[in-house]
Amino acid sequence: MEKWYLMTVVVLIGLTVRWTVSLNSYSGAGKPPMFGDYEAQRHWQEITFNLPVKQWAKFINPDWIALHTSRGYESQAHKLFMRTTVLIADLLIYIPAVVLYCCCLKEISTKKKIANALCILLYPGLILIDYGHFQYNSVSLGFALWGVLGISCDCDLLGSLAFCLAINYKQMELYHALPFFCFLLGKCFKKGLKGKGFVLLVKLACIVVASFVLCWLPFFTEREQTLQVLRRLFPVDRGLFEDKVANIWCSFNVFLKIKDILPRHIQLIMSFCSTFLSLLPACIKLILQPSSKGFKFTLVSCALSFFLFSFQVHEKSILLVSLPVCLVLSEIPFMSTWFLLVSTFSMLPLLLKDELLMPSVVTTMAFFIACVTSFSIFEKTSEEELQLKSFSISVRKYLPCFTFLSRIIQYLFLISVITMVLLTLMTVTLDPPQKLPDLFSVLVCFVSCLNFLFFLVYFNIIIMWDSKSGRNQKKIS
Amino acid sequence: MAALTIATGTGNWFSALALGVTLLKCLLIPTYHSTDFEVHRNWLAITHSLPISQWYYEATSEWTLDYPPFFAWFEYILSHVAKYFDQEMLNVHNLNYSSSRTLLFQRFSVIFMDVLFVYAVRECCKCIDGKKVGKELTEKPKFILSVLLLWNFGLLIVDHIHFQYNGFLFGLMLLSIARLFQKRHMEGAFLFAVLLHFKHIYLYVAPAYGVYLLRSYCFTANKPDGSIRWKSFSFVRVISLGLVVFLVSALSLGPFLALNQLPQVFSRLFPFKRGLCHAYWAPNFWALYNALDKVLSVIGLKLKFLDPNNIPKASMTSGLVQQFQHTVLPSVTPLATLICTLIAILPSIFCLWFKPQGPRGFLRCLTLCALSSFMFGWHVHEKAILLAILPMRIGKNKDV
Numbered sequence: 001m002e003k004w005y006l007m008t009v010v011v012l013i014g015l016t017v018r019w020t021v022s023l024n025s026y027s028g029a030g031k032p033p034m035f036g037d038y039e040a041q042r043h044w045q046e047i048t049f050n051l052p053v054k055q056w057a058k059f060i061n062p063d064w065i066a067l068h069t070s071r072g073y074e075s076q077a078h079k080l081f082m083r084t085t086v087l088i089a090d091l092l093i094y095i096p097a098v099v100l101y102c103c104c105l106k107e108i109s110t111k112k113k114i115a116n117a118l119c120i121l122l123y124p125g126l127i128l129i130d131y132g133h134f135q136y137n138s139v140s141l142g143f144a145l146w147g148v149l150g151i152s153c154d155c156d157l158l159g160s161l162a163f164c165l166a167i168n169y170k171q172m173e174l175y176h177a178l179p180f181f182c183f184l185l186g187k188c189f190k191k192g193l194k195g196k197g198f199v200l201l202v203k204l205a206c207i208v209v210a211s212f213v214l215c216w217l218p219f220f221t222e223r224e225q226t227l228q229v230l231r232r233l234f235p236v237d238r239g240l241f242e243d244k245v246a247n248i249w250c251s252f253n254v255f256l257k258i259k260d261i262l263p264r265h266i267q268l269i270m271s272f273c274s275t276f277l278s279l280l281p282a283c284i285k286l287i288l289q290p291s292s293k294g295f296k297f298t299l300v301s302c303a304l305s306f307f308l309f310s311f312q313v314h315e316k317s318i319l320l321v322s323l324p325v326c327l328v329l330s331e332i333p334f335m336s337t338w339f340l341l342v343s344t345f346s347m348l349p350l351l352l353k354d355e356l357l358m359p360s361v362v363t364t365m366a367f368f369i370a371c372v373t374s375f376s377i378f379e380k381t382s383e384e385e386l387q388l389k390s391f392s393i394s395v396r397k398y399l400p401c402f403t404f405l406s407r408i409i410q411y412l413f414l415i416s417v418i419t420m421v422l423l424t425l426m427t428v429t430l431d432p433p434q435k436l437p438d439l440f441s442v443l444v445c446f447v448s449c450l451n452f453l454f455f456l457v458y459f460n461i462i463i464m465w466d467s468k469s470g471r472n473q474k475k476i477s
Numbered sequence: 478m479a480a481l482t483i484a485t486g487t488g489n490w491f492s493a494l495a496l497g498v499t500l501l502k503c504l505l506i507p508t509y510h511s512t513d514f515e516v517h518r519n520w521l522a523i524t525h526s527l528p529i530s531q532w533y534y535e536a537t538s539e540w541t542l543d544y545p546p547f548f549a550w551f552e553y554i555l556s557h558v559a560k561y562f563d564q565e566m567l568n569v570h571n572l573n574y575s576s577s578r579t580l581l582f583q584r585f586s587v588i589f590m591d592v593l594f595v596y597a598v599r600e601c602c603k604c605i606d607g608k609k610v611g612k613e614l615t616e617k618p619k620f621i622l623s624v625l626l627l628w629n630f631g632l633l634i635v636d637h638i639h640f641q642y643n644g645f646l647f648g649l650m651l652l653s654i655a656r657l658f659q660k661r662h663m664e665g666a667f668l669f670a671v672l673l674h675f676k677h678i679y680l681y682v683a684p685a686y687g688v689y690l691l692r693s694y695c696f697t698a699n700k701p702d703g704s705i706r707w708k709s710f711s712f713v714r715v716i717s718l719g720l721v722v723f724l725v726s727a728l729s730l731g732p733f734l735a736l737n738q739l740p741q742v743f744s745r746l747f748p749f750k751r752g753l754c755h756a757y758w759a760p761n762f763w764a765l766y767n768a769l770d771k772v773l774s775v776i777g778l779k780l781k782f783l784d785p786n787n788i789p790k791a792s793m794t795s796g797l798v799q800q801f802q803h804t805v806l807p808s809v810t811p812l813a814t815l816i817c818t819l820i821a822i823l824p825s826i827f828c829l830w831f832k833p834q835g836p837r838g839f840l841r842c843l844t845l846c847a848l849s850s851f852m853f854g855w856h857v858h859e860k861a862i863l864l865a866i867l868p869m870r871i872g873k874n875k876d877v
């Protein structure tokens with residue numbers, strides 16, 4: 001494409017921001033004996049390097065870990081090595097996917113594509129977690145993005161392969177699995193189950209099974225080993241939620257201690273049912289009317305449903321919702337920017353624990369400025385821009401005075417931002433009262449949860465009311 | 478919503494650039510910093526804890542005060558803000574004290590002072606005429622100049638990583654250049670005089686200022702062929718320029734004159750004992766000279782022309798700041814470097830006098846003066862190259 005040099009500048013800016021954030025503290029720095037995610041990753045390197053595959057999942061004996069003298073190893077050179085591995089993984093997998101995705105966007109100018117890439121690469125949540133707190137989310141999110149790219153561009157087989165790799169890298173990607181499944185199934189139906197559709201279905205099934213087998217082959221030697229892996233991946237014993245997270249159950253817990261009242265299996269059933277009930281409409285719609293736009297929005301609403309209602313959700317799981325929202329940044333810039341700001345804010349307690357206040361504030365401001373400059377988001381708040389036109393027309397059939405939807409949304413945005421800024425200031429400057437030591441974390445989670453519920457409703461509305469204009473407009477990839 | 482847009486200052490690409498680079502500077506806070514960090518902390522301590530009479534005599538730390546008095550007053554004012562961050566940094570005996578609050582305060586002080594630099598860049602942009610080129614933002618001279626100056630990576634690395642206060646000083650210089658372009662000569666002269674008393678390294682470019690102001694301001698008109706019209710000499714202008722410089726210098730050096738400390742101040746400001754080259758060589762002519770001397774001495778030793786006993790022990794490449802003698806080539810004295818520098822700037826000065834081309838000619842002469850002084854000066858730091866780079870940016874953009 002023309003102006004490749006501008007895209008290079010954008011990527012370099014993204015890399016610079018990532019590297020400067022990595023200068024800061026990481027999760028569990030200097031905090032024995034538990035340390036944090038940084039130590040977890042180092043520990044996994046230790047295991048996989050030193051032990052044969054058979055024993056990777058066998059960690060029942062805690063003494064074994066203590067024998068290794070490298071536990072809790074922290075040094076400047078080691079930190080540099082760890083940070084570099086994150087950067088390289090990012091550079092090889094996630095960043096090319098973002099660049100390619102933006103280049104493949106249709107019906108927008110080159111400058112807007114580059115601006116889009118800049119905004120996605122500046123998204124603070126991923127940078128702070130990967131380069132600050134320390135994790136390797138960019139690998140799984142990158143693979144998922146390659147999957148989305150493949151499927152949107154009709155390279156279904158490669159897309160599925162990429163997504164299988166994503167799932168096998170990090171099981172959280174299962175949040176995205178249903179939309180992939182429904183979209184591909186819908187495509188097969190559309191092509192006709194008796195002809196090409198069936199062939200496609202078979203091919204996809206083969207690819208998925210093959211990639212899973214390849215990844216899991218070393219662990220299939222013993223049944224007990226496979227079960228052990230599964231137990232590690234899906235720790236249902238840990239409870240409905242851990243720590244403070246911005247989902248329904250934690251917020252509910254503030255008023256009614258459901259974690260303590262209800263028995264474990266009831267909690268499991270409750271969570272399962274509410275998750276699936278909330279994502280069912282969008283998924284069914286996607287099977288019946290597969291479209292690339294619907295696919296992306298369904299990714300958002302599915303992941304958000306899982307985040308809000310699922311079992312043992314961590315705050316970082318919001319990144320799985322943020323990725324699809326980044327993908328629809330060009331279509332609904334105002335709402336996407338708002339969501340991405342809230343998602344970063346929802347991780348505030350975690351970031352403060354890792355002493356990442358300065359990078360958080362700076363990257364959030366940089367992201368906000370980039371979005372406002374690139375998309376002029378404050379001028380795109382009309383009903384049409386928010387994709388709520390068909391919805392408000394339907395509502396106006398029953399309530400003719402319903403004309404102030406965009407005004408309401410603007411006010412909600414202002415209230416949300418003011419609340420977030422105030423809570424941030426309070427958390428940083430004030431000490432919580434002695435009787436309620438977790439007051440600020442709980443407040444942050446509660447406010448974020450309310451915001452997320454609003455977004456869940458909003459995204460579902462877009463998906464469901466897209467049908468009427470979907471058939472008339474030409475297909476927008 | 479419109480108010481919010483204006484509040485975030487993003488209706489304007491210049492604000493976005495300035496805000497963006499400021500955010501980057503904030504991200505650079507936890508990076509490495511050099512001994513210059515301790516230098517400035519020490520100066521905060523000296524100016525805060527000691528009376529003026531002690532400022533240029535204090536030597537508890539090896540990093541003695543070697544900038545002119547205005548910079549000392551600047552540190553004094555800063556120290557009154559510093560005491561709210563961390564009182565301990567203002568203790569002269571707390572050598573190498575760098576608590577996180579000290580770091581935060583010092584870094585933020587540099588970032589804050591850069592406001593002057595941003596303002597100066599804005600003023601320089603106003604002097605550029607960008608109407609001829611097309612609509613594309615990235616092709617507008619103003620945009621290019623702003624990016625090259627605001628996001629100047631040399632300045633970013635030296636100021637926000639290595640740690641120095643060059644930003645606002647360059648801001649003063651760019652502002653004085655802008656004023657000269659805008660034909661506000663008295664302001665330009667005043668700003669330059671003030672700048673000299675902040676950091677005397679700007680003496681490198683003083684000849685350009687002196688000659689330009691004398692030729693193009695004190696002589697109010699030219700003959701039709703461009704040469705000097707002696708009768709148009711304006712005494713009023715000369716006297717007012719002189720008065721401005723004199724008043725600024727009096728304000729700066731006056732107190733020390735009263736205390737009879739001028740020789741001491743000058744010995745601190747111009748430490749000729751530090752040697753021809755800095756600890757790490759600036760890539761100037763004397764670096765080549767030293768290298769040649771080294772090569773010749775090695776050859777001489779091999780071919781037995783030189784007696785090993787006669788070769789002095791002090792090595793130029795040891796990373797130390799000291800005086801030494803050359804072995805094969807003649808040793809260089811400060812006077813020799815001065816003469817070389819003067820010879821180097823003579824052509825551009827002549828052009829400025831005999832064929833004045835207004836502010837553009839002045840800018841070119843300024844760049845050349847800076848570059849020549851860098852090339853042939855005594856004890857030049859590598860950072861001094863910024864003095865030549867930044868004015869060059871404006872020159873390049875004017876020719877676009």
